[in-house]
Amino acid sequence: MKIRYENGKLIVPDDVDIPYIEGDGIGKDIFRASIPVWDEAIKKAYGGKRKVNWIETYAGEKAYQKFKEYLPKETLETLKEHIVSIKGPLTTPVGTGIRSLNVTIRQELDLFAIVRPIKYFKGIQTPVKYPEKVNMVIFREATEDLYTGIEWKHDSEEARKVREFLKKEFGIEIKDNTGIGIKPISEFGSKRIMRAAIEYAIKTGIDTITIMHKGNIMKYTEGAFREWCYEVAIKEYREKVVTEEEIKNGTPRENKILINDVIADNMFQQVLTKPENYKIIVTTNVNGDYISDAIAAQVGGLGMAPGGNIGIPYAVFEATHGSAPKYAGQDKVNPSSLILSGCLMFEYIGWKEVSEIIQKSIEKVIQNKTVTYDLAREIENSKEVKCSEFAELIVKNFS
Numbered sequence: 001m002k003i004r005y006e007n008g009k010l011i012v013p014d015d016v017d018i019p020y021i022e023g024d025g026i027g028k029d030i031f032r033a034s035i036p037v038w039d040e041a042i043k044k045a046y047g048g049k050r051k052v053n054w055i056e057t058y059a060g061e062k063a064y065q066k067f068k069e070y071l072p073k074e075t076l077e078t079l080k081e082h083i084v085s086i087k088g089p090l091t092t093p094v095g096t097g098i099r100s101l102n103v104t105i106r107q108e109l110d111l112f113a114i115v116r117p118i119k120y121f122k123g124i125q126t127p128v129k130y131p132e133k134v135n136m137v138i139f140r141e142a143t144e145d146l147y148t149g150i151e152w153k154h155d156s157e158e159a160r161k162v163r164e165f166l167k168k169e170f171g172i173e174i175k176d177n178t179g180i181g182i183k184p185i186s187e188f189g190s191k192r193i194m195r196a197a198i199e200y201a202i203k204t205g206i207d208t209i210t211i212m213h214k215g216n217i218m219k220y221t222e223g224a225f226r227e228w229c230y231e232v233a234i235k236e237y238r239e240k241v242v243t244e245e246e247i248k249n250g251t252p253r254e255n256k257i258l259i260n261d262v263i264a265d266n267m268f269q270q271v272l273t274k275p276e277n278y279k280i281i282v283t284t285n286v287n288g289d290y291i292s293d294a295i296a297a298q299v300g301g302l303g304m305a306p307g308g309n310i311g312i313p314y315a316v317f318e319a320t321h322g323s324a325p326k327y328a329g330q331d332k333v334n335p336s337s338l339i340l341s342g343c344l345m346f347e348y349i350g351w352k353e354v355s356e357i358i359q360k361s362i363e364k365v366i367q368n369k370t371v372t373y374d375l376a377r378e379i380e381n382s383k384e385v386k387c388s389e390f391a392e393l394i395v396k397n398f399s
Contacts, residue, residue: 005313023088025323140288
């Protein structure tokens with residue numbers, strides 16, 4: 001049975017159909033490892049009363065081999081029809097006119113929020129002293145900013161016309177043979193990502209939201225993003241939030257969600273030196289891309305970082321790393337990013353018990369030092385295991 005979306009809520013049957021896109025490169029390896037983990041955790045959590053019917057749909061190289069299209073319309077319709085889905089990494093095809101399959105899926109389904117929870121699992125050795133202090137959720141706006149792909153090559157007719165227009169209409173001189181890109185940031189896009197972050201904070205009990213921006217330089221894009229985020233917080237959630245400025249002026253916090261902001265370059269320092277102060281980071285598309293990868297590096301890399309692309313009503317969860325074609329078919333890579341993205345998906349549909357079982361077991365397996373090659377390189381006296389073996393160990397350690 002299919003998930004439905006009614007009156008602003010997901011209706012999830014106990015016997016539910018969920019589409020998946022295997023993806024390119026290592027996608028086949030990590031899905032082969034992940035699906036049994038999810039299925040066994042569902043059995044463990046609900047004693048056979050709930051189950052997922054996994055429906056494969058196609059994008060990327062596998063889609064091209066079958067349908068001569070990298071992203072068939074039928075795939076997009078399947079994702080819409082079933083509301084919630086999960087995907088592996090997709091390689092952007094060269095010379096096809098498609099900038100990014102991932103970006104295209106986000107835009108076609110209006111998946112405006114890229115949500116990436118990043119936390120430390122005990123046993124992983126990392127480049128920082130206190131990785132256990134990292135427990136953050138990134139809310140990255142996904143439909144605007146430089147990722148819209150509005151740009152022109154330096155020697156194109158379009159770039160020449162834009163340069164001439166800017167000179168004629170605004171007196172702005174730009175050197176010849178300059179490539180030009182446009183960075184759109186809208187009130188609509190900014191406000192809805194902030195709403196999503198606040199609603200998540202209310203739902204989960206998280207008490208701090210930080211707006212990350214470069215508004216000191218880009219005043220009418222990044223700066224406007226900052227102002228619109230504050231406006232949503234103060235006008236729409238007044239009884240639930242308090243700003244850092246208000247606290248400085250004597251307003252008591254009273255168990256409210258603290259809203260503050262940090263300039264982007266300083267944010268990279270803050271998450272290294274004071275990670276415990278940051279819980280939810282809400283930011284623009286490019287900033288979100290940078291900061292989510294940087295924070296993931298503090299807890300073991302992208303192999304341990306789940307992700308979800310969430311809109312209204314659709315959601316597509318995904319492994320956050322690339323397709324790593326040189327490792328394809330070797331049963332070698334760490335499946336944790338995809339497995340944990342499945343955990344995020346189960347939390348999203350209300351099956352949080354599944355997520356809890358899996359995450360506890362992953363931590364046990366890591367502490368036992370039986371890990372895939374990426375973690376084995378960092379953990380002393382560890383035993384390297386295959387992708388499939390790591391997944392089997394997760395199931396064996398369910399409790």
